[in-house]
Structures are given as structure tokens and as C-alpha cells.
Amino acid sequence: MKPRIAAIGICAALLVLSLCGGLTAAEKAVLLKNGQVITVSGGPIPGGDILVQGTKIVKVGKGLSAPPGAEVIDLGGRWVMPGIIDSHSHIALEGDVNETGALLTPEVDCKDVINPQDINIFYALTGGVTAVHTMHGSANPIGGKGISLKMRWGKGPEELVFAGAPLTSKWALGENPKRSNMSGMGPSRYPRTRMGVEESIRDEFEKAREYMKKWAEYEKTAKAARDSKGKVPTPLPPKKDYRLEGITDILNGKLWVRCHGYQSEEMLSIMRLCKEYGVKLVCFEHGLESYRITNELVEYGVAVSTFADFWGYKWEAYNTMPQAAALCAKRGVLVALSSDDAERMRHLFNDAAKTVRFGGVTEDAAVRMLTINPAKIMGVDRWVGTIEPGKDADLAVFNRHPLDPFTVCEMTMVDGKVYFDRAKYLEERKKAEEEEKKKEPEKKDGGEV
């Protein structure tokens, strides 16, 4: 690969971007006409239209007319669904996201390392993905904070942030915090067992409670000092501890807990722990054995963000089946299909089809696992996850039904703006390749220095 070709490739990609960017001005209306609209909020609308104004969907129905000056995109009978939401991702982050050196690291924050140039943002769009929840790694029983992003490819780090989305705390149980499969990756450390994993969380909660008490006492005496107008001496504040501050945010319910776990009983133990300390446990990540404890998950009201069929790569991922997601969903667990992987992310719609095959959920239920369910888990269902008026215009267009085996994502829109258009992409690529061909003879004539 010559650097020049690389440069041309990048230029082509940028050109596509800029062209796409030119499609919709901020407040311009766009009418998507004649699509098979998979609304998720209601039934499908064959031959349906979606009117977008600025960043929002304003009307959904049949035979909508384009307001003056609106851009019209003819979907020509293609399928359009709410943008796919990947509730467990590690893309768009700079470097490693595991803090293996320390046991508990609630003080670190993915927000500080957003990498808007990660090509995986673009790949996400090519698979119809419009939003992700990107997270800290799983080496720590309590890891760093995660953040929800919109796939606004080409924008700066702050502009990728999904405004209003709750901040999250990544927890992890089992083999990863135990470092079971990491021999040769640094010295071993406590914990090495599931016993230790649970206890390390509990210990820190107790420390944080002490810490909170100290601060509460300080605030109290400080107030008394202020009120006494100098009669009572002003106290010294306790030492700031950012780690315990993070735990405090968890105990105060400021952070939504997303807990990586595989085995059923470790999930049960954490549910009990979270109930005891009043922690907002929202979702188990992966949860490959969650199909065994559906009663308990439903009763607690905790969701599962899982794989369609990724399994067998370690012991705790062995006792599962591709029917797991469907079985959980049928029994009332809120289930999202997620990728945990930049590559699998762009196959999520295929994953949904697999869940129809294995375990037999309806196509509608499978599509929900890609859209409104992850939106609920991420706390962004007010804005995304369905196609209905008032919601963000985050849409994915497919040439066939998204669960069809031969479907291709052809266009992806975020906030009413087209960020990926396969037809344009192919056109630009063809042009770039022809340009390159033209240049080749020059090279042979000694063009290379």
C-alpha cells in the first residue's frame, strides 16, 4: 500500500463526508418518502413517509407532503428503522480502557478520552448504528464511568456526546476482575475468586459511607461556624478522595450501574448487594447465564445487554445458548443485543435475525432489542429508539428488511443529517480508483523518488 493510495482513500472518505454534510442544513426539512417504515412504537407502515425538521422527526404517516424548500429523499420501497443502538461498546475511546493496575477505579471517566477520529464510528454508521454506550473495561469490580455517544462522524469529541444521557458506572464480575485468563499480564492481585470480587465492592461501599459521613459532619460544623459569625472556629475539610467520590456518586444513585457478569449466581449476589446499598443497578452486561434467573431479573427490574450468539471463549461463557436472549425476552426481561466489539457492532441487525431463529421471538421483538430496549437501558428512550414525532431523526435505511439475510444498510441518518450514504460512497470510491489508475503510468516513468 503506497502512502499516496492511502491519502487518496482518506481524501475520498472526507469528500463523501463533506458531500453528505451538505445534504441537510441544520433546520431544513427533509421528507423521506415511500419507505417500509418500521416504527417500533407502533405497527409497520408500508409505503410510509417520515418528515424531519432540523434534528427531529415531526410527522410519520402516509402521503405526507413536502413543505416548501424541503429536500425529498425517495426511499423507493426500502426499509427504514430507528437507528440501531449499541448499548455495550468500547469504540471512540483513546487507547486502552482497562485500569489493571488498581482494583477499583470509579474515578476514571471515558468522557476524558473520547476519540472522534476512530474509524469505527464510521463503521458503526455503515451497519445502521446511530448511538452507542461506550464503556470502561472489565478488569475492575468497579471500573470507570461510561458515556453515551451519537455517531456524528467528523465532529469533535464534545459534539459526539449524547446530551442528557445518564452517566454510568461500569462494574465487572467473574473471570475478568479475577484476571483468570490473563496469565503473564503483570503480577497477580486480589481478588482471585468470585468471593473476593463481591467483597471488594462491599468493602469500598463501607469506606465510602465513612467518607460521606465525614463530609456530612464537616458540612454541618462548617455551617455552624458560618452561622456563629466567628464564635465557632471554621473546621478543616476532610481530604478529597476522588475514588471514594466516585463510589459516593454510585451510592447516591447519580450513576447508573452497568454490571458485566456471566454466571447466574454472581448476578444474584450483586442484585442483593445493590438492593442493600440502594444502588441503581440498571443492566447486566453479557449476562450469558441470565436465562437461568429470569424470575429474579424481572422481579428486580434489571435489564440484560447480551450477545445473540457469542460464546465459548471462556469458562463463564460456555454455559449458554443462542436461545438465551429470546428466552429472557419472552419471560419479560428487558433485553438489548449489544456487540462489545467494533466488528460485531455492524452485524447487529443480523444478530437480531439469529434471535428469531434461535428461541423464536417475533421479528418485532427482535428489532426492539436493537432500538427501544437499549435506549431504555441507556436512559435515552425519550429521544431515540422509535420512529415517532418528537424523537431525534436517527434512522437506518436498508435495501431489504433488516432481518433479511441479504440485507444491506444503505443510508444512516443522525439528527436529521445523512452521515452515511452507500450509493454516494461507491460513486466516490469509483472516482478515486479511476484517478489512481490514471496515475499509475506516471509512477512507472520514474515518478517515484
Added chain:
Amino acid sequence: MKRLAVILASIILATAPLLSSQAERARLFIKNATIVPVVGERIEGGGILIESGKIKAVGKALQAPADAAVIDAAGMFVYPGFIDSYSHFGLAEISSISSTTDFREMGKENPELRVVWAINPHSVHFGTGRVTGTTSALVAPAGGTFPGISALVKMDGWTVPEMVIKEAATSFINFPMTPRPVGEGLAVQKEAKEDLTSKLVEKIRDYLKEARRYLELKKLAAADQSVKAPEYNAKYEALEPVLDGTLPVIISVEKAKDIELAIKFVQDEKLKAIFRGCAQGFKVADKIKQSGIPVIIDSLYTGPSEPEDGYDAPYRNVVELARAGVLISFSSGDSPAHGKDLPYHAAKAVAFGLSPEEAIKALTINPAKMFGVADRMGSIEVGKDADLLIAAGDPLDLKTEVKQLVINGRAIDMANWWEALYQKFKSRPEK
């Protein structure tokens, strides 16, 4: 659905006595099927008669013999069983636990190692891997420059010998990979001048040269007592069928430049080669076609080799190779846990422009040709092994259920790890 359940039940009922009586009668009849033979025209409402593990007759007007077990495949589709062109079935149970993996030996040069006796015929992955229609697989070693010798096996059998089609199916060479250029200007130029890849290829050539010298000397010594025979070398011995072109060698290669190097290497060394991977094959598809070397496509759960190749390069690659006329086949890749995805890789390529017919060929007759077994596998033809899949719909569709597999003429037990878990936990009472 109810009807399918009835059919399935009848298959199970039919299967049980069939297995016990097979020694005497060994006849199975599939009726009312839509038959897609791959070689030859599709037959609607056809029958297949199976005897002694082979296909005895195929056609529309066939009647079930009185002594045959019968599968009623009304509304269903019968295809030749799929062949997975590269897998570690039976060699890896849980990839992160080394005591359960047996595909990667120490060292770089192990051309003499055979996977065949390391295969666990009762690995759960045979059961789960075949739920989408795979009836045979190439079981491959991995790692180093010469990983060893693969076996071609059926996906069912009580013991390894019962499964084996070819104990020694192919040898392997992992071709060196040209690294992606790093840095700008001078740094890149320097790296280009160094051409580490060619140096590494020279090393492989030297190794083969040594093997040739050894074999030559051995031959001389056998003919002439005054010539001292070389000390026995298992590695060079194992390369003999590779060097004389009787044992195919699978060469893993990714970048366009390396593919060109590999073609030259194969031609110079006069090897019977099959390429595996060829992620940038679309850039040199015509050259691959000219060389006559077939290509095993790796898992399509993969990104482009380089971002400049385009986001869809893995799928486009398959389409372009097929368009150029290269003989291609699909494989499930490195993880036997994901063996069931074999037809999904094919479906992904179809989504991006491969014809469904080509895709089915690349799962059946094409790999049979590559591995030299097209005379007994890869299509529904009289005289071939009765390896069949019976599906409720298009087997490339992720939503289609494969109802029954026939392997060596036997309607096999479709029970598997997933189904066992599902049945158990489905029965837990709901609150």
C-alpha cells in the same frame, strides 16, 4: 409450525428404529422434497433413496421401498450438506483454557504434525456447529510457519476413524505478512527498501530446499549403497507429498502484494496450493484466477485489511474473486464455537452481490473440488455420500431452521448442547 413438529416427531420416530436396523437394511428414503442438488437442476417434490450410506437414486418419480425408513420432507428443501473449509472442530473446547485446546503446537516448523488423533469426536462444537447444515469440515492446525496437517472429517461419528474422510487432507504454510506502512516519507521508504517479507519468503524457500536435498539424498542412498543415507527427519519426510504436489498446501495470505509473492512462490516451488484469507484478493483477482489457485474465505466477521480498502472490503472481496472466476469456498474460521455461522458468511457475501447459487457452491461442491473429494461429496448425485441437510427454508437465511441432517446415510441425532440447555431452562416455572 405444528405440522413441522409432527414431521419432526415422525423423523425422530423413524430414526430410532432406523439406527438399529441399519446394519441389515440400511435404506433411507426422503420424499416430497424440493431438492437442490447443486450439480444438476432443482427437483420439486422429489425423492432421494439412500443405501449403505450412499445416494442410490434421485428423482421425481421415485417411490419409497417398503423396507426403507422414510422422512417426509414436504415443504422442505434438501441440499448437499455443507463443508466447512477451515475449522478447529474437536481441537478446541474453550479457547481461553489451554487444557482444552490442541491446535497450536510449539515452534515454527511442524509440517509433520497431524491433527487427526487430537480430535475429540464428542466436542460440543460438533453438535452446535452442524445446526445450520454443516456435515463435513476441514480440521486444521494453526500457528508458526508450518502448522501441520489437517484432516477432513464428517461432523458425526462415535470415533475419529468413523468420522475421517481424509486423515491427511492438506498441509499448511503461513505466509509472512507485509506490515502496513507506518510513518511518512523516509520512514516508509526505508521499510519498502528493506522488504522484510521477501526475506522471510526466502527462509521458507530455504527450508523447502533443505527438504528437497534430504529427499534426494535418501533416494540416492536407496539406489547406491556407497551413499550415506541422511539421518531420519520427520519434518522433511512430511513435506515429500507437498513438494511432489500430491498433498495440497493451504497458504494463509492477506495483502495484495503478498498474494502476488505467494503466487510466484507456488509456481516456482510447483506446489498444489489453496490460498486462505486473501483479504485483499479483490485487488489482484485476475492474477489469482490466472494462477488457478482456489481461495478459502475466512470468517466475514472481520473488518477491512486496511481502512483504505473500504468498509465493505471483506464482502466485496468475495464478490470480486467469484466474478474473476476464482474457485472459492467458505469457512467458519478460528473458533469452533462459531461453526454454525458458516452459511451466514455466505449470506453476507450474497447481500453484497454474490449470487446465491455461487454461495451454495462455495459451501458444497467447491470445497469438495479443493480437497479432492468431488467424486464422493459436494452434490446430490447418485453414487455420492449421502450427506444432506433438510431445511425448512433457504439455508442461507439466518432465520431458517435446519430440521435434519443426514451424514453417511444416517439421519443423525440433532441433539446438542444448546438444545439441552434450552429444554432444561424453558421448563423452569415462571413466577
